Amino acid sequence: MSYLAPSEFVTKMVDAGEAKVFMATRDTLIRAYMAGATLAIAAVFAVTVAVQTGYPIIGAILFPVGFSILYLMGFDLLTGVFVLAPLALFDKRPGVTIGGVLRNWGLVFVGNFAGALTVALMTAIIFTFGFSVEPSGVGIKIAGIGEARTLGYKEYGAAGMLTIFVRGILCNWMVSLGVVGAMISTSVSGKVIAMWMPIMLFFAMAFEHSVVNMYLFPSALILGGDFSIMDYLIWNELPVVLGNLVGGLTMTGLTLYSTHIRTAPKRSLA
Template identity: 30%
Template sequence: MNDDDIFSAYKPQKIAILVESAGVSKAKLPLFQMFVLAVLAGAFIGFGGVAYTAVMTGVDPSFGPARLLGGLVFSLGLILVIVGGAELFTGNALMVMAAVDRKISARQLLRSWAVVYLGNLAGASGLALAFGFSGILQGPLDVTAASIVQGKAALAPLDAFVRGALCNALVCLAIWLSFAARTVSGKVLAILWPISAFVLLGLEHSVANIYFFPQGWLAGSDVTAKEALTNLVWVTLGNIVGGAGGVALAYRYAYLGGTTR
């Protein structure tokens, strides 16, 4: 493959090096810049969430073609994160690669995760509040918004954890594949299918849920704060395991374990 050919995808070993290098850069971001980029990412995922809510209004929200369409629309969130540039907690599970190779410290990793999670929370919940004041979450849309969070709150802890792990495996694979592409269109196509699949399958994404719960409350849902927090704790832990263990460590040992960089 010609390294100058922008239409050729990077090979997996090169992707691993690029992902690890990105993890080092992320860990070194100034605190305020990291937080601002995390707020943007939370809002971007929220835009995907409200678009998903609109698409699922008036149709069967369980399984089938409507859910696939909902997944394609929800992909907007990660497309904005990757192409626009922002810091997403679930994607930053891939930073474990850099931590394992001691290119960043455990303290830097946990600092990044904590700051980005808080920024995502601020961005996603802030966008939900904005849509609440916009008047959009009324009529049929508010029924859908309330139904979405009731389903999430009803999940047992183990279900939420496993769905979170499977979800972030697909999210991190989408990010991994986006590193293979050299063009914007290539990155968009790489993101669409893994994200659409996780939505279609009913898997759980912590940052998306941070948006969905406030949206549901503003639409009149009676889900309690305790139920929302329980869901977020188990989904977040699952997201870490699925992204850091299922993708980051697996690819690190597959492609970087015996290399000198």
């Protein structure tokens, strides 16, 4: 399946990070919007399958279809740019600055959230027949997830905050391996297989993914979940974003960069 050696795909990671830092605002927002929307559809698909079958593991097995689609289409998730954009800075690529990296992160966050929120509104209409009836079984399940994964952490105070942060770290350790997986093969089948494995693992283990949560929790609030916007931000989204940043950058980005970049083919300056 045209497997690339680590020294080759790590160079591709740095190149990709550099490209994202310099990408036009319009393109960054469009790609982030579509990534957030696509991943949101995958999340509701996984929850639907779990409700229909009674086996959450089946939803986890199928969830990576959305991740595979969005990366094959060249869209960008916050969890991915957390890993790739800083590598161009560490590699001292010309013109790459901390400000450029932060700008990329901010634009992708906004785009991902807008895409996920759009799907949350659309699916809420589906689950309630245009808000004319009570939510369907899937809608009730999503509302319950929102409560359990905000108030459930809040109940334990600092210990709950630590737990959600660590779940965020573990999540993007796995998700970022999926991002890298898209680079280790030049065939579609090879890319999909490499992406599928770690993404399935994170979803099955109920780790916390900031972009998936951009769909689940606004959707839960729309569908009547008994928690507040501040509960969502403080007891889920913000600590998850920080955990995703730490996990992806340290456990995947910096480890692969530090051990493989010296053996990578030298980049031509011509």
